[in-house]
Amino acid sequence: MVSPEMVYIRGEEMTTYCMDLILDKWIYPHVDTSKWEFFDLSCKSRDETDDQVLRDAVKAGKRVGSIFKEPTVTPSAEQRKSMGLKKALPSPNGAMRRGWNGITISRDTIHIEGLKLGFEKPVLFERHAVGGEYGAGYDTVGSGVLNTIFTAENGKTIVVDSRQLDNKSNAVVTYHNPLDNVEDMAHIFFQRCLEAEVTPYVVTKKTVFKWQEPFWLKFKEVFDEHYRAEFLGRGLILKTGGELQHLISDAATMQIIRWTGGGFGMAAHNYDGDMLTDEIAQIHRSPGFITSNLIGKNDDGSLIKEFEASHGTVADMWHAHLEGKETSLNPLGLVEALIGAMQHSVALHKGPHELHDFANKIRRCMHLAFTNGLGTRDLAGPEGLTTEKFVDAIAELLND
Ligand code: NAD
Incomplete structure (x- = not known):
């Protein structure tokens, strides 16, 4: 061949x-x-x-x-x-x-x-391939004022954040989550969940990390417009009340241990995805x-x-x-x-x-x-x- x-x-x-x-x-x-x-x-x-x-x-x-x-x-x-x-x-x-x-x-x-x-039925995971802590810029600085300023292509500026640092030593970090390809990611995730006949969940810590809300909203928008009817028809979202369910990332770490029957899919940001898939690997024996x-x-x-x-x-x-x-x-x-x-x-x-x-x-x-x-x-x-x-x-x- x-x-x-x-x-x-x-x-x-x-x-x-x-x-x-x-x-x-x-x-x-x-x-x-x-x-x-x-x-x-x-x-x-x-x-x-x-x-x-x-x-x-x-x-x-x-x-x-x-x-x-x-x-x-x-x-x-x-x-x-x-x-x-x-x-x-x-x-x-x-x-x-x-x-x-x-x-x-x-x-x-x-x-x-x-x-x-470990898991009886398939477990699928979608980890955002870009953004988050992996591409962070950082430094260690003394006390003073830390400003995060965004400059648009037309030169207009926005102060994203401004804070007083009182400690003598501070680790400061900047990172961002690119959102343009989240729509593609959502399509890939829901299509794979349908093919494997598993229930989809979107995992973030958006309750506290407010900047994670747009990631969830994009998934929800794609789901409601293109996939909800089919998931409903196939009975795959009965246990989530007929809607796409969001899971807080710390709750997800516990559910992964409890849901050994498998039959679920999770989509998450880059770093959460890294951690949660290692946990899945351990539950699944190797x-x-x-x-x-x-x-x-x-x-x-x-x-x-x-x-x-x-x-x-x-x-x-x-x-x-x-x-x-x-x-x-x-x-x-x-x-x-x-x-x-x-x-x-x-x-x-x-x-x-x-x-x-x-x-x-x-x-x-x-x-x-x-x-x-x-x-x-x-x-x-x-x-x-x-x-x-x-x-x-x-x-x-x-x-x-
Ligand atoms: P590891 O995944 O190589 O091993 C973790 C543990 O799991 C070890 O005890 C190992 O024996 C066991 N294990 C892993 N795969 C196994 C298999 N197929 N069969 C049986 N047992 C298995 O992680 P590590 O030890 O943290 O990292 C080793 C190196 O790999 C580091 O240099 C790290 O940077 C690199 N790494 C590379 C990638 C990548 O290229 N995608 C990913 C993770 C780690």
């Missing part, structure tokens, strides 16, 4: 080690990947190229429209020192979200028929059982889709591996991402359909292994397979 073009972004540590095994044993024997464009976003490669490799990856992703990404390391001050990097490297994820006009990061629970994980897809928009309106696992580089297992110890990485989230990227490439190029089917076969084989007691240790306990043995077991199934 010849795969159509796709961007493959390499990362670091345990997840790159595991994905290399998977490429060698599951993909290369069956798929001609000569049209894939590989970019190495390890800290070393970014440092050596003065981050040109990141700019190239963003450009290629925009052109190709289908991207697989391994988890990457954003080096801390200590890591910068220990890796001998020339300068501090910013998060590559932020550059991608901006470069691809990121709208939302969709995170869903993975389910294996016949196996009880970060390996959650997907994470970034949806962005090209200049011509077509969607750019980047697929990744929701977890990081699994650094603790990497250190154990380097010490010669056994590890057991659950690759389902990573491989769901690879399946998603391959199938999106096939959809963009209208074929080859046998590659779409092969990607489904990979999923079936992984699920079969898990249901037959050949899972990884996060689910199967100490009897579970090591990282390498799980890869070998699936490679054998794929050859059948």
Whole structure:
């Protein structure tokens, strides 16, 4: 099978080690990947190229429209020192979200028929891909007056806030939530909830954080105009009184633990989404059982889709591996991402359909292994397979 073009972004540590095994044993024997464009976003490669490799990856992703990404390391001050990097490297994820006009990061629970994980039915999450604390400007200042002044393009100014600071030391922060793409995000969220037949909730802390009201209002407007009737007809908003329900973010953290039946979707701002999806991952037994897809928009309106696992580089297992110890990485989230990227490439190029089917076969084989007691240790306990043995077991199934 010849795969159509796709961007493959390499990362670091345990997840790159595991994905290399998977490429060698599951993909290369069956798929001609000569049209894939590989970019190495390890800290070393970014440092050596003065981050040109990141700019190239963003450009290629925009052109190709289908991207697989391994988890990457954003080096801390200590890591910068220990890796001998020339300068501090910013998060590559932020550059991608901006470069691809990121709208939302969709995170869903993975389910294996016949196996009880954390949530019984699917849980869908929509995390706003831009804005909030991640892009904050900040400084530490002494006592004095802090003014936040907005200057419009026509030069008119508005004093957004003015306050007296009495402490000798103050951390001051400015951030904003861009709202233009919230309408697109709402459409993506409600369509996905309908498809998965789950009840939608919008999560904010707007009662106290008043600036979050417009985010909720945009969702409500889109819902009432385009989706309410269909959700009502399908009985999906009966328990919310026939209306779109808002949940305060602290209440959402509690409901996520209580609603183990699943069958719900949540949409939230960037930082809340980051926290709440980690909580969902823990309830659902492992970060390996959650997907994470970034949806962005090209200049011509077509969607750019980047697929990744929701977890990081699994650094603790990497250190154990380097010490010669056994590890057991659950690759389902990573491989769901690879399946998603391959199938999106096939959809963009209208074929080859046998590659779409092969990607489904990979999923079936992984699920079969898990249901037959050949899972990884996060689910199967100490009897579970090591990282390498799980890869070998699936490679054998794929050859059948
Ligand atoms: P992590 O998600 O890598 O690991 C957290 C814990 O969950 C660890 O105990 C790990 O063993 C376990 N775990 C995670 N995925 C697992 C899997 N598939 N199977 C079994 N167990 C799994 O988070 P971390 O340790 O906080 O971060 C490690 C590195 O990853 C950091 O450098 C961080 O910056 C980076 N990171 C990258 C991304 C990304 O690129 N999208 C996201 C998060 C963290």
